[in-house]
Amino acid sequence: METTLSSPHGVSFGRLAPGLGVQDINRSLQFYCGVLGFNKVFENGNPVGFVILKKDKAELHLSQNKNHKASLNNVAHLMVEDATVLYEHCTTHNVRIIKALRDAEFGLRCFVLADPDGNRIDIGQVLPNPGGTA
Structure with missing residues (x-):
């Protein structure tokens, strides 16, 4: 359920x-x-310590921190077209899965993966029949 509130400042937001x-x-x-x-799509520093990554509509900024x-x-939520295909791809490539693929009662097929640093990313696909299976 999406809640829309009137903007207290009138400024439109772009990408996040x-x-x-x-x-x-x-x-x-x-x-x-x-x-x-x-x-x-972008890097900064010598040696490189910051990069911007893009895929389709998704954008991610990585900053190197040796003590991270x-x-x-979960640090990010990524909506995808087919969570099952991505889940299978991740398991084939030995990606650490934190929460296995499931159809959640809130209407998403979802799972959580961890990148090599342990950053958790929640993956979700909207189910055509919320509360049920696709």
């Missing part, structure tokens, strides 16, 4: 891209680009 801390940019690029299929410690909470 989560920023993730990672210990090793190159290892993270292998995961996000090599496994998940993102493309690097992952949260026990």
